[in-house]
Amino acid sequence: MGSKFKVTSLNSDSQYGIVASDLKSLMNKGCQKLRLSREGCRVCLFEDGTEVDAEYFSYLKDNCKLVILEKGQKWDGEIRCCLNKILQEYDNCNDELITAASNLLSEEIKPRKRKLLQYFVEDAVENITAERREDDQKWFEGLNSRFKTxxxxxxxxxxxxxxxxxxxxxxxxxxxxxxxxxxxxxxxxxxxxxxxxxxxxxxxxxxxxxxxxxxxxxxxxxxxxxxxxxxxxxxxxxxxxxxxxxxxxxxxxxxxxxxxxxxxxxxxxxxxxxxxxxxxxxxxxxxxxxxxxxxxxxxxxxxxHKKTEHKLSCDPPTTCKRKKRKRNNML
Incomplete structure (x- = not known):
């Protein structure tokens, strides 16, 4: 009989219920409902953007929400979609957003959420994008005048x-x-x-x-x-x-x-x-x-910064080829 799914697209404000037993059937019915050309389309989880192939399809749960993407389109997930809607709605109300985020920072929240809010608030209130001295003179206070950026x-x-x-x-x-x-x-x-x-x-x-x-x-x-x-x-x-x-x-x-x-x-x-x-x-x-x-x-x-002894050696290379240490994952 097949499972039930909710499908939408990037250009649609609506979602449709579809019953499908395999990925091909889902694509055909979904494209028809959303009036999309079948060629080049692919299916992703609406929640986080994970692409669904024929094998992964069998693990999907009933009423799972999916997004059908046309050729060249990308989907980063529901969170990004919500953020975009918030930013669009409050495009002329930046002060309100900053105040709300600052208030959340005063409450007990998880460390990772706190960091994200700090990024947002700092990026909004500080002159991060300014590069030249004349655009952010306070940043250069105390520095030699030879530094122009x-x-x-x-x-x-x-x-x-x-x-x-x-x-x-x-x-x-x-x-x-x-x-x-x-x-x-x-x-x-x-x-x-x-x-x-x-x-x-x-x-x-x-x-x-x-x-x-x-x-x-x-x-x-x-x-x-x-x-x-x-x-x-x-x-x-x-x-x-x-x-x-x-x-x-x-x-x-x-x-x-x-x-x-x-x-x-x-x-x-x-x-x-x-x-x-x-x-x-x-x-x-x-x-x-x-x-x-x-x-x-x-x-x-x-x-x-731990100031304890590291107890690591650094023997110079011999005639054999030495392995290169991978650069840290830092951004």
């Missing part, structure tokens, strides 16, 4: 962090003597050359950069990647330093944490490497990667 400064601030790491590595030479010190300085000079070629990796904080280079979203949102021994941040820490001067200052307290520790592990291993005179381009690249790239760096909120 927010991204220019954020790029510089990341470079400054990288240079501070380099300085710490260089200064360790003061504890060495003789040939070991000479070889150590030569090795670090080659590492520094890699860093300079990559413009001190300032791109990590620059929202103008490509997806595979920056750590933030195109709007400038950064998300904590969690402690060195965790896959993600359980507190869901996030921040947009592009939004306000206050957020820019708070972001400076976030850490670019070395998973394999710089002072306890990486620097001593470099010393041991030059002692053994095992120096080549691959080892230079290896230690550059550990010191200055996402192969070994995590962006961490101060609460998630």
């Amino acid at each position: 927010k991204s220019d400064y954020m790029n510089f601030s990341c470079q400054r962090r990288m240079r501070s790491y380099l300085t710490e590595v260089k200064n360790h030479a003061d504890k060495l003597e003789g040939d070991i010190k000479i070889n150590y300085c030569l090795f670090v000079k080659n590492v520094e050359r890699h860093l300079q070629q990559n413009k001190c990796n300032g791109c990590y904080f620059d929202r103008r950069e490509n997806d595979n280079k920056r750590l933030c979203t195109p709007q400038g949102w950064f998300t904590c990647q969690g402690a060195f021994d965790e896959d993600s941040c359980s507190f869901i820490h996030s921040i947009n330093p592009y939004g306000s001067r206050e957020k820019r200052i708070v972001f400076s307290t976030w850490n670019l944490d070395h998973v394999i520790e710089k002072k306890r592990t990486i620097i001593p291993t470099i010393v041991n490497t030059v002692k053994q005179r095992k120096i080549d381009d691959r080892k230079v690249e290896h230690f550059y990667s550990l010191l200055f790239t996402w192969a070994n760096l995590k962006l961490v909120h101060i609460v998630c």
Whole structure:
């Protein structure tokens, strides 16, 4: 006999009840009711946009709500649909939306819901999209006049962090003597050359950069990647330093944490490497990667920054091919 379903389309305000025993029957009847061309159409769950194929069809429950999409159309789910309706209805009442969201933030709500509301409120009241100094002068208070855009400064601030790491590595030479010190300085000079070629990796904080280079979203949102021994941040820490001067200052307290520790592990291993005179381009690249790239760096909120010993090694590559550590999933 078949199961009962409710179907609609993106261009329809109505939904229709249909009985179908398989996906083909559902598509034929649904397209007929909605007056759609059958060619190129597909079926998705109205709730979350999951596409329904012939196998998945057998698991659908009675009265399941479905949306039939025409060729080229996309559906992200019911929540997005509701949000769009709210935004359209309150297009000229932004203050009311912000007030309602702010009131919800004062109540006891789940952490993830709180974060979503914070995103909305901050994005609405802060000047996040402004980029130039003349469009958000308050954001630039206290900064050198040479910075004309927010991204220019954020790029510089990341470079400054990288240079501070380099300085710490260089200064360790003061504890060495003789040939070991000479070889150590030569090795670090080659590492520094890699860093300079990559413009001190300032791109990590620059929202103008490509997806595979920056750590933030195109709007400038950064998300904590969690402690060195965790896959993600359980507190869901996030921040947009592009939004306000206050957020820019708070972001400076976030850490670019070395998973394999710089002072306890990486620097001593470099010393041991030059002692053994095992120096080549691959080892230079290896230690550059550990010191200055996402192969070994995590962006961490101060609460998630564990100062305990990590107890991880960083042996330089041998003649065999080394495996690359995947970049963290951060946006």
